[in-house]
Amino acid sequence: MTHQHLTPDEIEAFGRELDAIRDRHLADLGERDRAHIQRIIRIAETSELAGRLFLHFGIDPISFVLGTGALTFAKILENMEIGHNVMHGQYDWTGDPDLDSHRYEWDSVSPAASWRHSHNFEHHTYTNVLGMDRDVGYNLVRVGAEQQWRLGYLVQPASALGLALTFQWGVALHDLRLEELANGRSTPAEVLERAKPFLRKAGWQVARDYLLYPALAGLNAPRVFAGNLLANAGRNVWAFAVIFCGHFPEGAELFDRSVLEDESHGEWYLRQLLGSANIEGGTFLHVLTGHLSHQIEHHLFPALPAWRYPAIAREVRALCERYELPYNTGTLGEQLKSVAAKLLRHALPSRARAEADSPAPTPVATGARGKPAAVAA
Amino acid sequence: MTQPLEGQHHESPLATVARRLHLDRQAEHWLQRIDPTLSLGEVRARVIGIRHETPDVKTFQLTPNGHWKGHRSGQHTLLEVTIDGVRHRRPFTIASPPDADALALTIKRIPGGTVTGFLHDRLSVGDVVGLAQASGDFVFPDPRPTGPLFLTGGAGITPALAMLGELAQRGGLEGATLVHHAREAKGIIARDRLVRWAEAGLELILHTDDEPGPRGFDPDRFIEEVPDFAGRHTWLCGPPPMMDVARSLWALCHASERLHEERFVTTPPVSDGQAVKATLRRSGRQVTLDGRGSLLEQLERVGEKPAHGCRMGICGTCRCAKTSGVTRDRETGALSTEPQPIRLCVSDARSDLELDL
Numbered sequence: 001m002t003h004q005h006l007t008p009d010e011i012e013a014f015g016r017e018l019d020a021i022r023d024r025h026l027a028d029l030g031e032r033d034r035a036h037i038q039r040i041i042r043i044a045e046t047s048e049l050a051g052r053l054f055l056h057f058g059i060d061p062i063s064f065v066l067g068t069g070a071l072t073f074a075k076i077l078e079n080m081e082i083g084h085n086v087m088h089g090q091y092d093w094t095g096d097p098d099l100d101s102h103r104y105e106w107d108s109v110s111p112a113a114s115w116r117h118s119h120n121f122e123h124h125t126y127t128n129v130l131g132m133d134r135d136v137g138y139n140l141v142r143v144g145a146e147q148q149w150r151l152g153y154l155v156q157p158a159s160a161l162g163l164a165l166t167f168q169w170g171v172a173l174h175d176l177r178l179e180e181l182a183n184g185r186s187t188p189a190e191v192l193e194r195a196k197p198f199l200r201k202a203g204w205q206v207a208r209d210y211l212l213y214p215a216l217a218g219l220n221a222p223r224v225f226a227g228n229l230l231a232n233a234g235r236n237v238w239a240f241a242v243i244f245c246g247h248f249p250e251g252a253e254l255f256d257r258s259v260l261e262d263e264s265h266g267e268w269y270l271r272q273l274l275g276s277a278n279i280e281g282g283t284f285l286h287v288l289t290g291h292l293s294h295q296i297e298h299h300l301f302p303a304l305p306a307w308r309y310p311a312i313a314r315e316v317r318a319l320c321e322r323y324e325l326p327y328n329t330g331t332l333g334e335q336l337k338s339v340a341a342k343l344l345r346h347a348l349p350s351r352a353r354a355e356a357d358s359p360a361p362t363p364v365a366t367g368a369r370g371k372p373a374a375v376a377a
Numbered sequence: 378m379t380q381p382l383e384g385q386h387h388e389s390p391l392a393t394v395a396r397r398l399h400l401d402r403q404a405e406h407w408l409q410r411i412d413p414t415l416s417l418g419e420v421r422a423r424v425i426g427i428r429h430e431t432p433d434v435k436t437f438q439l440t441p442n443g444h445w446k447g448h449r450s451g452q453h454t455l456l457e458v459t460i461d462g463v464r465h466r467r468p469f470t471i472a473s474p475p476d477a478d479a480l481a482l483t484i485k486r487i488p489g490g491t492v493t494g495f496l497h498d499r500l501s502v503g504d505v506v507g508l509a510q511a512s513g514d515f516v517f518p519d520p521r522p523t524g525p526l527f528l529t530g531g532a533g534i535t536p537a538l539a540m541l542g543e544l545a546q547r548g549g550l551e552g553a554t555l556v557h558h559a560r561e562a563k564g565i566i567a568r569d570r571l572v573r574w575a576e577a578g579l580e581l582i583l584h585t586d587d588e589p590g591p592r593g594f595d596p597d598r599f600i601e602e603v604p605d606f607a608g609r610h611t612w613l614c615g616p617p618p619m620m621d622v623a624r625s626l627w628a629l630c631h632a633s634e635r636l637h638e639e640r641f642v643t644t645p646p647v648s649d650g651q652a653v654k655a656t657l658r659r660s661g662r663q664v665t666l667d668g669r670g671s672l673l674e675q676l677e678r679v680g681e682k683p684a685h686g687c688r689m690g691i692c693g694t695c696r697c698a699k700t701s702g703v704t705r706d707r708e709t710g711a712l713s714t715e716p717q718p719i720r721l722c723v724s725d726a727r728s729d730l731e732l733d734l
Contacts, residue, residue, distance in 0.1 A: 022708070023708065026708065026711075027709060029462065030462045030463075031461045031462040033462055034459070034462035035462075041406065042406075042410075045403060045406045045407070049403075049407075088693070089693045089696070092693075092696075092718065094459075094462055094463055094464060095463055095464035095715075095717055096459075096464055098405075101693055101696070102696060105396075105399070107399055116692075117686075117694065120686070120692040120693055120694070121686035121692035121694050124687070124691055124692055125686060125687040125689075125691065125692055201397075204397040204398065208397075208398045265689075268689070302691050303693075
């Protein structure tokens with residue numbers, strides 16, 4: 001770990017400073033936040049309508065490209081900046097039922113309720129803890145030497161590509177915890193029961209994108225079918241890229257279960273910081289990622305409206321400099337390259353050298369003093 | 378768009394299809410962009426007029442959209458407005474009779490009140506507000522009894538205005554009596570209308586604290602003025618002390634079954650760490666919470682097992698609807714006074730509560 005120069009007291013002081021940042025923003029919530037999300041919703045709805053009109057009524061390839069593009073854009077906004085953030089409860093304080101985390105149902109085959117559990121609770125509480133955060137490699141790819149190697153990981157460059165193209169299905173299936181069938185923790189009946197909401201929702205989603213809308217388009221049915229397929233695939237790839245850049249670039253740490261024992265508030269914050277990575281870019285990129293380009297800030301403050309993360313990031317970065325803590329950030333290209341390298345490297349069993357590159361997880365509260373380690377391995 | 382809350386209402390098959398295809402959300406969005414009063418199911422109303430009744434009372438004239446199912450005189454509605462990004466809902470009595478051209482809400486400014494302050498200072502003609510369907514049993518029984526008596530104080534006159542307005546429209550003011558109390562003569566709401574109704578047959582008795590004689594509601598004076606009160610159907614609405622005195626008077630005369638009361642209950646807040654009573658709606662349990670730690674911990678100590686996750690306010694698993702009472706957010710210290718969802722693991726109680734558990 002890269003914080004061993006901090007004493008337990010310093011870690012708690014760090015936590016208190018983060019609490020203060022959070023409280024300042026909580027106290028400031030208001031019309032600006034609501035206006036932001038309403039504006040994104042307006043843009044997404046307009047874009048979706050425009051996309052569908054182009055796809056349904058156009059006959060030329062240009063309108064097909066425009067329509068598919070607009071639809072993809074709308075679907076990305078809906079899942080990332082609207083759905084993900086609303087379902088985190090970032091706008092619950094508005095009291096608006098349309099922005100209510102427990103009522104919002106997103107445009108994805110994964111039902112909101114099960115996603116909220118696996119994401120908001122498991123992933124956000126146990127971030128990057130092996131065996132607890134099931135989002136580490138999505139049970140499909142190996143992203144650290146700490147993960148035990150299996151033969152199947154040999155093909156992980158291909159399986160990662162497959163996951164990218166079908167990401168929403170991957171997320172939904174992941175939530176069903178199918179692996180528990182193999183290790184006997186769930187019976188087939190239990191898995192089937194868990195699968196029901198997913199099957200119901202996925203059925204409707206598929207029927208809408210590949211039956212209803214094409215049928216409504218008459219002769220344009222193949223065009224609409226293809227447009228919907230491409231839009232869903234485009235969003236899958238984008239979401240995959242953003243999420244993999246959030247936790248799996250070089251330098252983002254994995255943790256052993258033991259860190260959870262008596263983990264203090266400050267240590268929890270520290271784990272969120274060390275397990276996450278940001279993507280640098282402009283406002284447009286940030287909105288497209290649902291501000292998960294600020295994965296660090298999102299993991300520190302998952303319930304704050306995400307559009308505030310760029311401002312919060314300046315404060316967090318200054319804090320990290322002061323405490324000599326790493327702050328993992330890079331452009332989209334850099335982070336993608338880093339993730340790809342990691343996926344390739346960990347497809348093979350780890351040699352002793354690789355082990356040394358990413359040190360074995362240690363309990364957080366060591367209190368030992370030393371030089372901060374380099375950010376990226 | 379949004380999932381119906383558990384057990385809230387039954388959805389029509391068409392509504393289910395629309396929701397499953399996300400079409401309801403889109404339709405609602407575009408309807409609102411065309412005209413903010415349009416909605417698939419929500420009652421929204423446009424403000425078409427604002428009248429100054431007294432220095433601190435205004436009447437807002439509203440025209441609801443087609444989802445409004447109407448009301449009976451004396452009922453109230455919930456008015457919903459968005460103030461600095463936050464939706465607020467407050468109950469207000471409807472001061473107009475059912476067949477009036479517009480719905481009238483006569484609202485007194487509460488000093489320091491967020492919602493009434495906003496309504497008085499910011500709401501303007503043309504704005505759109507949300508409404509809940511009318512409710513309340515402070516209404517005329519069917520058939521309407523003869524010789525109704527209204528005993529009111531301050532802003533408590535508003536339901537009587539609707540009921541008297543209905544009588545006025547039907548020529549039924551003869552035999553009705555209104556005994557109203559106000560702090561000062563210029564603070565009497567709808568004075569002109571009252572005088573007009575008095576000319577049409579209403580027996581009008583007004584008392585203000587700036588006139589000689591007893592202040593507020595005085596039982597002795599009242600008995601002298603309306604000696605036959607115990608035999609008449611009476612509608613009572615006013616400040617709590619006045620209602621308490623009147624209630625005991627009616628009880629003394631064994632006339633309580635003819636006394637109809639309207640009052641908006643407010644729960645007095647308690648301080649940090651004090652024990653409170655909680656009513657758990659789903660289980661029907663009444664529990665006493667000891668006030669130590671978060672609501673989640675307190676509920677667990679009395680044997681409840683609320684769903685929860687991170688226990689630190691980030692995952693939202695323990696979110697639960699608070700249907701009444703005051704809670705405090707332990708992270709920010711902010712008080713929640715309205716019925717709204719709260720996170721049990723970062724809240725504590727500041728009054729007796731009712732929770733959807």
